[in-house]
Amino acid sequence: MNLKMNTRSIDDRASLIDLEGEIDVYTAPNLKQQIITLLDSGVRHILIDLTNVEYLDSTALGVLIGGLKRLRERDGSLDLICPNPRIKRVFEITGLDKIFDMYTTEEEALDKMRAKEGK
Amino acid sequence: MNLKMNTRSIDDRASLIDLEGEIDVYTAPNLKQQIITLLDSGVRHILIDLTNVEYLDSTALGVLIGGLKRLRERDGSLDLICPNPRIKRVFEITGLDKIFDMYTTEEEALDKMRAKEGK
Amino acid sequence: MAVETTPAVVELSIPCRPEFVSVARLAMLGVASRMQFTYDEVEDIRLAVGEACTTAVGRAMNANKTNAQITIRSEILENKLTIEVEDKVGRMPEVTAAAAPPESLNEENLGALLMELLVDEFTVEPTAEGGTRVRMVKYAG
Amino acid sequence: MAVETTPAVVELSIPCRPEFVSVARLAMLGVASRMQFTYDEVEDIRLAVGEACTTAVGRAMNANKTNAQITIRSEILENKLTIEVEDKVGRMPEVTAAAAPPESLNEENLGALLMELLVDEFTVEPTAEGGTRVRMVKYAG
Ligand SMILES: Nc1ncnc2c1ncn2[C@@H]1O[C@H](COP(=O)(O)OP(=O)(O)O)[C@@H](O)[C@H]1O
Numbered sequence: 470m471n472l473k474m475n476t477r478s479i480d481d482r483a484s485l486i487d488l489e490g491e492i493d494v495y496t497a498p499n500l501k502q503q504i505i506t507l508l509d510s511g512v513r514h515i516l517i518d519l520t521n522v523e524y525l526d527s528t529a530l531g532v533l534i535g536g537l538k539r540l541r542e543r544d545g546s547l548d549l550i551c552p553n554p555r556i557k558r559v560f561e562i563t564g565l566d567k568i569f570d571m572y573t574t575e576e577e578a579l580d581k582m583r584a585k586e587g588k
Numbered sequence: 589m590n591l592k593m594n595t596r597s598i599d600d601r602a603s604l605i606d607l608e609g610e611i612d613v614y615t616a617p618n619l620k621q622q623i624i625t626l627l628d629s630g631v632r633h634i635l636i637d638l639t640n641v642e643y644l645d646s647t648a649l650g651v652l653i654g655g656l657k658r659l660r661e662r663d664g665s666l667d668l669i670c671p672n673p674r675i676k677r678v679f680e681i682t683g684l685d686k687i688f689d690m691y692t693t694e695e696e697a698l699d700k701m702r703a704k705e706g707k
Numbered sequence: 708m709a710v711e712t713t714p715a716v717v718e719l720s721i722p723c724r725p726e727f728v729s730v731a732r733l734a735m736l737g738v739a740s741r742m743q744f745t746y747d748e749v750e751d752i753r754l755a756v757g758e759a760c761t762t763a764v765g766r767a768m769n770a771n772k773t774n775a776q777i778t779i780r781s782e783i784l785e786n787k788l789t790i791e792v793e794d795k796v797g798r799m800p801e802v803t804a805a806a807a808p809p810e811s812l813n814e815e816n817l818g819a820l821l822m823e824l825l826v827d828e829f830t831v832e833p834t835a836e837g838g839t840r841v842r843m844v845k846y847a848g
Numbered sequence: 849m850a851v852e853t854t855p856a857v858v859e860l861s862i863p864c865r866p867e868f869v870s871v872a873r874l875a876m877l878g879v880a881s882r883m884q885f886t887y888d889e890v891e892d893i894r895l896a897v898g899e900a901c902t903t904a905v906g907r908a909m910n911a912n913k914t915n916a917q918i919t920i921r922s923e924i925l926e927n928k929l930t931i932e933v934e935d936k937v938g939r940m941p942e943v944t945a946a947a948a949p950p951e952s953l954n955e956e957n958l959g960a961l962l963m964e965l966l967v968d969e970f971t972v973e974p975t976a977e978g979g980t981r982v983r984m985v986k987y988a989g
């Protein structure tokens with residue numbers, strides 16, 4: 470019932486955060502802190518892997534939206550890997566699937582992110 | 589959180605009950621009924637597969653003990669397949685691992701049961 | 708048609724703190740799993756209750772009232788689940804979630820939007836003790 | 849050494865019926881998971897609470913009192929969890945679990961034996977209202 474977080478550098482401007490567990494009012498602050506730390510270290514493209522997330526609430530969505538705003542302000546990106554239909558549904562019913570770039574596989578997401586870094 | 593029960597005939601005197609889920613005060617009566625039904629239909633050797641059981645309490649133990657008694661009275665057997673150490677631990681701390689023949693794999697359990705049927 | 712009988716009642720009281728919201732979610736998972744809900748509906752209920760508790764926790768943290776308790780009361784009928792989440796930590800602000808464009812959503816109106824979308828009836832009212840009562844109804848089958 | 853502070857309290861009330869025992873187990877899973885218990889200890893707590901509720905449900909069914917409620921109250925300190933399971937459905941019979949040979953075990957003394965084995969302190973007392981209060985303490989770390 471906790472949130473495991475695994476961050477891996479893709480290149481000096483891009484990182485992937487792999488999440489496992491529940492993102493809620495108790496655990497979301499850790500994710501927020503991690504996004505801020507990456508931002509402060511110069512990362513501009515963040516990929517968040519929600520494959521192993523089994524619960525996510527409005528607090529999690531708030532942190533993701535906040536991160537997305539901060540990164541876009543700096544011409545960066547925050548994209549999501551989200552193959553789980555239950556988790557995807559939370560983005561869909563709130564209309565947030567139109568705000569985030571969401572992918573099904575890490576491969577696809579990395580390809581698109583590299584394209585963004587390129588320009 | 590419910591109990592799924594799958595019964596399969598091994599021969600006309602032996603059956604295997606494959607259980608999945610939780611055996612507790614709510615679901616144990618279904619298992620008891622199934623054991624009684626098999627007994628009434630002439631089955632004398634019952635193998636119960638606990639591999640996919642993730643919770644089991646005193647009610648479940650009571651039903652298993654009751655079944656074992658009834659079958660032994662009729663020169664039969666009730667054996668368990670129990671590879672899950674958490675579930676096995678419940679039998680161990682109550683000393684019931686000394687009462688039941690417990691196996692780790694279906695293959696092993698079937699071999700031993702056929703031997704019992706043989707005599 | 709099913710006859711309405713006396714509902715079974717499950718009542719839970721937890722501290723108004725982030726680490727206890729998961730206790731409410733788990734208990735509601737247990738309640739909803741025993742009813743005629745689909746797997747998706749059970750998930751909806753879990754999330755809706757989580758959101759109701761989360762708004763209370765948020766207000767408690769702002770008001771320095773994390774010593775208060777939240778009460779989650781479920782009334783269970785054959786095909787109707789009523790959940791009341793009540794706190795003593797101030798009023799939930801007016802939300803206009805449905806109207807807001809997705810870009811302008813923050814955590815607070817996201818929570819309200821989710822609750823509205825996930826259950827069949829959703830009402831918020833201030834309590835006499837200066838808190839908030841969220842009432843949600845979900846029909847099964 | 850940790851200073852004893854005010855415990856956090858989680859209180860749950862469920863109908864004294866077989867289908868609700870799993871709600872208590874899930875809620876306690878949530879409570880214990882947030883403490884310093886190992887995975888095995890969390891499982892022990894889940895089973896012990898399940899047993900306490902199950903004895904109450906058994907007595908309620910015998911006494912035709914399944915309309916009663918069971919209360920499960922947890923007091924949470926940093927490394928100490930106290931759980932009181934209280935019912936209003938009669939006394940739990942004297943049990944001599946530890947002494948009994950495994951062959952003679954029935955469900956009732958198996959339940960008592962499990963509770964004794966799974967927690968650090970285990971006491972049973974009759975309540976003023978004609979019910980039973982089971983008190984269990986488990987230390988973490
Ligand atoms: N740097 C950040 N990284 C991740 N999340 C953030 C960040 N800053 C703010 N947030 C979260 O995003 C949400 C909305 O973002 P925004 O309106 O930009 O925040 P702020 O309140 O700082 O102006 C807030 O709920 C906040 O929790």
Ligand SMILES: Nc1ncnc2c1ncn2[C@@H]1O[C@H](COP(=O)(O)OP(=O)(O)O)[C@@H](O)[C@H]1O
Nearest residue numbers: 620623624650651652653654655657658954955
């Ligand atoms: N035929 C049966 N099959 C499975 N379980 C049974 C059966 N009969 C009794 N039991 C269970 O076994 C436990 C103890 O068995 P036993 O003492 O033989 O039962 P009884 O109360 O019928 O004398 C009881 O808790 C009961 O629930």
